[in-house]
Amino acid sequence: MEIRDEDKSNDDVQELSLTDKFSKLFSLLEHCNEDEQRKKIGEMNEIIDGMNKEEFLYVFTTELFNKMDKMIEENKLTIENSILLTKYVGYCYVLKNMWSSGFNHSELRRRFERMILEEEKKKEEKNENLLVGLCESYLSLKNLLSSELLSICIYYLLKAALNKEESEEAQKDVEMVLLALSNIWQSDILFSYFEHFFKNYFS
Template sequence: MDVFAGCTMSVKMWELTVSEKFNKLFSELEYCKKAKQIQKIKEMNRLIEEMNSETLDSVFTTDLFNEISRMIEEKKLNWNNAFLLLKCIGNCSLLNNCYDFEFLHSSLLERFEELIFEEYKKIEEKNKMVFVNICECYLLFYNEVPHQLLSTCVSCLLIIALNKEETEEVQKKVEMALLTLSCIIEDFNIEKRLYFPDIKEIIEYHQKFHNLTQIAYQSAWEFLIKRRRNEDSLEEVIVNELHFAREATKEVEELAKCANWKRKGKMKMGKEGIVISRWLKTLGKFLDLCKSWDDECDELIHCLVSRFREANDNYGEINNVNMYFFIQAVRRRDKAIDAFLKNGAIEAVLEKVVQLNAKLRIVDNSLRMLKILLFGLKSEMEKENDEVKRKEKKRVVREKMEEEGFEDCVYGYLHCWIKDKYFSYSFVLNVEDYFFNL
């Protein structure tokens, strides 16, 4: 009888969804002893790694964070075990572009703020790892660490990130430290002496020995690019010494070889897609903040136009949001516009617009991209002194648009948008913008 009961339980557990399995384990957590609790948290973390952004949103509610806070207060969950769970939640939420605002409304945020100040006061007296764990959890959920703690937090995380051992355990710690550093917002002014020698060493060492994970390397660059906003002298190093454009191109190309671009159906974005998505956001910041331009930047544009062509609807984050912001970042830069045109950006966008099965959101963002490109082209041609060259550019672009049946397509989408009450007033109703701005 017991055997059959055990089989029944196994079948029931197998039939549960990922979120149901997680909630079941979470409900049992406070009744376990420490060793069993760690085991359950590891099982929960494995389930978290399987979740997509929708599931993460549905599971990690204010109530759940309040429950964690209650268990800590009642000493049914110690801080070390809480860190183990929370870091996985924060890590997966961040990589899935799922920003957990539920955490900000929970009592756990206040409890973290009390703890972070408490540990900060005694940081010189003890091991800094407790403070590092708090900083990692705090920044993964809430990227505005208190200013008075910022320098100490950055220094502690860089100590972890500088570890060059290549064991799996150390690599995970390094990745988490760099991912956390990448969360610190651009507006936070950190003294250059506190981070620059270390982050430069981390990037250069990886370029030579390839010791970092893909996410760790991208995160190191994200942290450095963000610092450019408050430190003009970084541009020379970023562009000419560390060769960001070259490195980003190489990384995105390698990731694209592994990404499954042809898959069908709505699925969780794979690891390669997640890292490509993060690189594209960093590239947008780079073009917004750094004004230098060289042949490596031209290669970068070629790479990104190619990725846009390859990505299908399943990689909407790559197709829509990131490419849109990328083009926005370069819309006033003549050299970037030239690079986009030379590498077939207009053709790539038109291909998306004329797809019969394209989603309206994809078309909307594609039209936005096209408008930015055409406005940039118009501005560039106004500066072009050679009338023959100017007319030739107009002819080539206009012929391409007519060849693809673009005008009829836009008017067709205008009808769909009005019928479905889904359209962008500034982009669809002003259809003439796409034809007369040249």
């Protein structure tokens, strides 16, 4: 006699939540090469788009950012791909007004700070694309900065925004840059840096 599994009703088949989908993809990152990581991060960013505030804050904790830092340290996640993810997280932070202190207390925040300062101090072979990505992620995820970091981030982000081509993709990048800048709470300091930047940039 043939035994067949009974058909399961839709009620019995529960779809993974957005937080579970994100966590599953995140757990696979350290087992992927750089191109595969980039593809999965693209899928993760789409999931982030659909998250509500509770889901968003549940996922993006200090523990998650610390995990990212450890993966970078162990060469299981490239810094470029970490920026690809954190930049979009920061974009959603600002766009959806969903601030969290998870990044502020993380080792990833300290790593980004060190890298920004070290890259800025280079006299030759300065990687401005890397610097812009670091600044954009950092500025959108952290709202209170030291004067030194604030000065560096504003300069390179404004420079990047002004130098972008007029393609659809470039305009999206500009939007993300400007949103990162809008996350600065020290408005009086921000205005003085804007004034200083434009005087020097267009002189």
